[in-house]
Amino acid sequence: MAACPATGRRMGGGRAARVPQSVRSSDMAKASSESVAPQVAQGFWRKYVFSTDHQIIGKQYYFLALFAALVAMFLSWLMRVHLAWPRLAIPGLNALSASGAPAGLMTPEYYLSLLTVHGTLMIFFVLTTAPQAGFGNCLLPAQLGAERMAFPRLNMLSFWLTFTSLGVLLASFFVRGGPAISGWTAYPPLSALGSITGPGEGLGQSLWIISIALFCVASLLGALNFITTTLDLRAPGMTLMRMPLTAWAWFVTAILMLLSFAVLLAACVLLMLDRVAGTSFFVPSGLIVSGQMIHGHAGGSPLLWEHLFWFFGHPEVYIAILPAMGVTSHLLSCFARKPVFGYRAMVWATIAIGFLGFLVWGHHMFVSGMNPYSAFAFAVLTVIIAVPSAVKTFNWLGTLWGGRLRLTTAMLFALGFVSIFVSGGLSGIFLAEPPVDVQLHATYFVVAHFHLVMGMAAMFGIFSGTYFWFPKMFGRMMNETLGKIHFILTFVGAYCVFMPMYFLGMAGNVRRYAQFVDPYLQPLMPLQRFITVAALGLGAAQFLFIFNLFWSLFGGKKAGENPWQATTLEWATPGAARAVYRGPYEYAVAGQEQDFVMQNAPDAGPSRARKEAADDNADQISNA
Amino acid sequence: MTTQTKFPTLEERGFGDGGNGGEGSAGRSAGGNGTALSVGPTGIWIAMASITMFFAAFTSAMVVRAGLGADWTRVALPRILYLNTAMLLASSVTLELSGRSLRAAREGPFFGWLMATAALGVAFLAGQLDAWRELAARGVYLATNPACSFFYLLTAAHGAHLAGGLLALFYLVARHRRIARGASGQTILKVTTLYWHFMDILWLYLFLMLALWV
Ligand code: HEM
Numbered sequence: 001m002a003a004c005p006a007t008g009r010r011m012g013g014g015r016a017a018r019v020p021q022s023v024r025s026s027d028m029a030k031a032s033s034e035s036v037a038p039q040v041a042q043g044f045w046r047k048y049v050f051s052t053d054h055q056i057i058g059k060q061y062y063f064l065a066l067f068a069a070l071v072a073m074f075l076s077w078l079m080r081v082h083l084a085w086p087r088l089a090i091p092g093l094n095a096l097s098a099s100g101a102p103a104g105l106m107t108p109e110y111y112l113s114l115l116t117v118h119g120t121l122m123i124f125f126v127l128t129t130a131p132q133a134g135f136g137n138c139l140l141p142a143q144l145g146a147e148r149m150a151f152p153r154l155n156m157l158s159f160w161l162t163f164t165s166l167g168v169l170l171a172s173f174f175v176r177g178g179p180a181i182s183g184w185t186a187y188p189p190l191s192a193l194g195s196i197t198g199p200g201e202g203l204g205q206s207l208w209i210i211s212i213a214l215f216c217v218a219s220l221l222g223a224l225n226f227i228t229t230t231l232d233l234r235a236p237g238m239t240l241m242r243m244p245l246t247a248w249a250w251f252v253t254a255i256l257m258l259l260s261f262a263v264l265l266a267a268c269v270l271l272m273l274d275r276v277a278g279t280s281f282f283v284p285s286g287l288i289v290s291g292q293m294i295h296g297h298a299g300g301s302p303l304l305w306e307h308l309f310w311f312f313g314h315p316e317v318y319i320a321i322l323p324a325m326g327v328t329s330h331l332l333s334c335f336a337r338k339p340v341f342g343y344r345a346m347v348w349a350t351i352a353i354g355f356l357g358f359l360v361w362g363h364h365m366f367v368s369g370m371n372p373y374s375a376f377a378f379a380v381l382t383v384i385i386a387v388p389s390a391v392k393t394f395n396w397l398g399t400l401w402g403g404r405l406r407l408t409t410a411m412l413f414a415l416g417f418v419s420i421f422v423s424g425g426l427s428g429i430f431l432a433e434p435p436v437d438v439q440l441h442a443t444y445f446v447v448a449h450f451h452l453v454m455g456m457a458a459m460f461g462i463f464s465g466t467y468f469w470f471p472k473m474f475g476r477m478m479n480e481t482l483g484k485i486h487f488i489l490t491f492v493g494a495y496c497v498f499m500p501m502y503f504l505g506m507a508g509n510v511r512r513y514a515q516f517v518d519p520y521l522q523p524l525m526p527l528q529r530f531i532t533v534a535a536l537g538l539g540a541a542q543f544l545f546i547f548n549l550f551w552s553l554f555g556g557k558k559a560g561e562n563p564w565q566a567t568t569l570e571w572a573t574p575g576a577a578r579a580v581y582r583g584p585y586e587y588a589v590a591g592q593e594q595d596f597v598m599q600n601a602p603d604a605g606p607s608r609a610r611k612e613a614a615d616d617n618a619d620q621i622s623n624a
Numbered sequence: 625m626t627t628q629t630k631f632p633t634l635e636e637r638g639f640g641d642g643g644n645g646g647e648g649s650a651g652r653s654a655g656g657n658g659t660a661l662s663v664g665p666t667g668i669w670i671a672m673a674s675i676t677m678f679f680a681a682f683t684s685a686m687v688v689r690a691g692l693g694a695d696w697t698r699v700a701l702p703r704i705l706y707l708n709t710a711m712l713l714a715s716s717v718t719l720e721l722s723g724r725s726l727r728a729a730r731e732g733p734f735f736g737w738l739m740a741t742a743a744l745g746v747a748f749l750a751g752q753l754d755a756w757r758e759l760a761a762r763g764v765y766l767a768t769n770p771a772c773s774f775f776y777l778l779t780a781a782h783g784a785h786l787a788g789g790l791l792a793l794f795y796l797v798a799r800h801r802r803i804a805r806g807a808s809g810q811t812i813l814k815v816t817t818l819y820w821h822f823m824d825i826l827w828l829y830l831f832l833m834l835a836l837w838v
């Protein structure tokens with residue numbers, strides 16, 4: 001890299017040329033005639049509802065996810081209570097569905113409806129939405145020094161498609177038969193044959209497919225926006241290797257979304273055709289359902305769906321977790337007052353996880369009768385993913401090592417993320433071994449694995465992001481005392497709810513059953529009840545968060561410009577020149593007065609040489 | 625017609641080093657770095673990657689489904705597909721010619737070739753519909769057997785994507801005066817051209833897959 005004499009900074013390839021004033025202003029004229037959100041006063045609808053402003057859109061996504069999370073959590077309460085006390089009628093449940101819960105006692109099928117909507121809401125509308133589209137829209141442009149997202153109107157369209165998609169999914173509660181019962185994975189033939197396979201498999205399943213197809217389109221458009229913004233709109237001097245790790249995470253996640261949601265969309269089209277047009281992509285011959293022979297379909301294969309679904313599904317779990325990993329790296333550095341340990345290694349680990357994520361989908365299908373040699377190949381590739389995951393974990397520990405920790409609520413959640421991610425991730429290695437998985441597949445062991453490594457870990461990422469960026473997003477601080485109580489309850493609660501599930505799984509407790517009536521499961525019932533009580537408590541603790549969030553919106557302490565003394569551009573003075581002179585995590589740099597240097601702070605004289613030496617040093621460490 | 629219509633260079637796309645020191649923030653705030661000029665082409669490349677995955681999913685499903693069993697009965701492809709293919713290829717050529725005329729500041733040919741492209745695009749879609757009609761006349765429908773399911777599926781999905789490109793072409797036709805004057809729409813022309821060629825290549829791929837498997 002060459003140093004630009006005028007500014008004394010290092011430049012990214014080819015981006016240093018000066019632009020004649022005339023071109024710049026004509027550019028600007030065009031830009032404003034295109035789709036920049038105009039600064040002039042707008043009506044309420046254009047400003048807050050059908051907004052093209054990425055900050056508003058980000059908040060819209062965030063609150064949509066919050067709503068979805070509350071609904072999904074409520075459904076999980078219903079399920080947990082039913083699992084622990086299968087004969088207990090839940091007052092009022094019959095009002096939600098007279099046929100699904102006559103006299104308040106849910107049918108097994110209605111349990112599956114709740115399960116399906118719970119999983120779909122959480123995975124798509126919470127974990128795919130809040131960390132990426134929510135925080136990403138609010139912060140990606142700011143962190144890159146861009147004024148806006150690349151395609152503001154497309155951005156608005158993405159949000160409203162997501163909104164519609166959520167509405168379509170929830171509408172299935174109110175149609176005949178209720179919501180689909182085939183789970184978030186919607187395996188055929190159950191999902192392909194219509195209402196003969198159960199209540200919810202009529203209109204409910206169709207609505208599920210439509211909802212997910214809409215979600216796919218919205219996600220594709222969103223991903224397009226994120227990638228283009230990252231490639232094209234970075235501020236001068238913001239080279240790729242100077243991007244904050246959050247921006248890297250959003251970027252790689254967007255690429256995963258771009259490639260995987262396209263496949264899910266195709267799969268949804270095929271499934272819908274099997275349902276309504278009489279084709280046989282997924283429906284095999286000779287099926288007998290509920291004592292009836294299925295006519296009109298022949299020769300298809302449910303495995304085809306499984307392959308398509310998991311080709312999407314595995315990248316999807318990384319879509320859920322990568323942004324949270326980015327937030328964690330970002331925060332650990334800020335609150336340990338140390339540069340990220342091995343920045344480059346972190347970037348490469350993110351890319352490696354994204355790439356390998358496309359090669360391992362078969363590990364969800366070990367028991368589908370696949371060729372043992374393919375199973376072996378998938379197993380090896382799966383275990384290889386553990387390597388970049390471990391690189392990240394060790395780099396987090398390295399970042400913490402010797403740091404001067406500031407245990408803010410945001411930091412606590414980031415630390416909690418590391419703990420929970422490890423507790424959930426290690427069990428993945430067991431599941432990745434086909435002979436072990438034959439035992440553990442479709443048991444609570446898997447439920448424990450993914451709720452910890454994905455569900456809880458990503459939630460921790462969302463929480464730490466919220467506590468950290470709230471001052472940036474809303475101009476006020478959240479209450480730290482409430483936050484810390486919320487953290488402790490959530491941390492303990494998460495372990496109490498999900499760790500015991502490992503033991504259930506090892507004892508052979510199957511998943512996706514509405515009741516555990518078999519004799520061999522009876523000794524486990526006390527543990528089931530413990531989990532239910534813990535789940536109720538964990539859920540209740542979230543109301544502290546909700547209260548804190550809404551109370552702080554209006555009553556929180558006014559936040560300063562850079563309350564965490566962070567280095568990245570989202571904390572830069574509004575309107576300051578967005579040129580970037582250095583890497584993202586310059587905390588405790590030798591020879592500086594403050595213990596942090598912002599990315600847009602120009603270098604002052606001699607300290608630059610020292611800093612470059614430090615840079616090279618860091619590179620060497622991370623390359624080693 | 626004297627307007628120059630070359631595409632923006634890197635600096636014009638806003639990768640320049642403005643904004644430090646004296647110019648202050650106001651000069652940058654309207655999206656000075658990076659405008660619709662630069663993001664359009666990037667965006668369409670990215671969209672093409674996604675569309676490629678979409679069709680890769682369909683065609684791999686086709687290959688797998690074909691290998692599954694005895695119910696895969698091949699159908700003779702309607703002959704009109706060859707004509708359609710030729711028309712689509714020709715439309716790519718005419719669109720290129722249109723762009724060249726524009727760069728040479730010849731408004732008449734620019735508009736003429738643009739119209740020709742749009743017409744060929746419409747003719748292609750009509751031809752695809754005719755292929756469907758012919759199959760239906762033979763009693764071959766979407767669900768008749770899996771091979772023709774994929775025929776209908778792939779042609780429909782391609783047609784839908786092509787229709788999007790056609791809408792963009794109509795838009796260009798409607799605005800051809802302004803474009804020729806260099807006032808605006810350059811990006812849309814560039815983006816549409818890229819997309820249209822992509823639709824062309826995509827169709828060649830699909831046609832090959834259909835010829836081999838259906
Ligand atoms: C160390 C790396 C990991 C390995 C080796 C691993 C391995 C596995 C395997 C083999 C299964 C299939 C189990 C079965 O159904 O029998 C599985 C399920 C699952 N994993 Fe992981 N995993 C890892 C990390 C993750 C991460 C980081 C996430 C999410 C962020 C995740 C989310 C899931 C989910 C959601 C399922 C279950 C899907 C379902 O059946 O509904 N895993 N994992």
Ligand SMILES: [Cu+2]
Nearest residue numbers: 314361363364
């Ligand atoms: Cu997986």
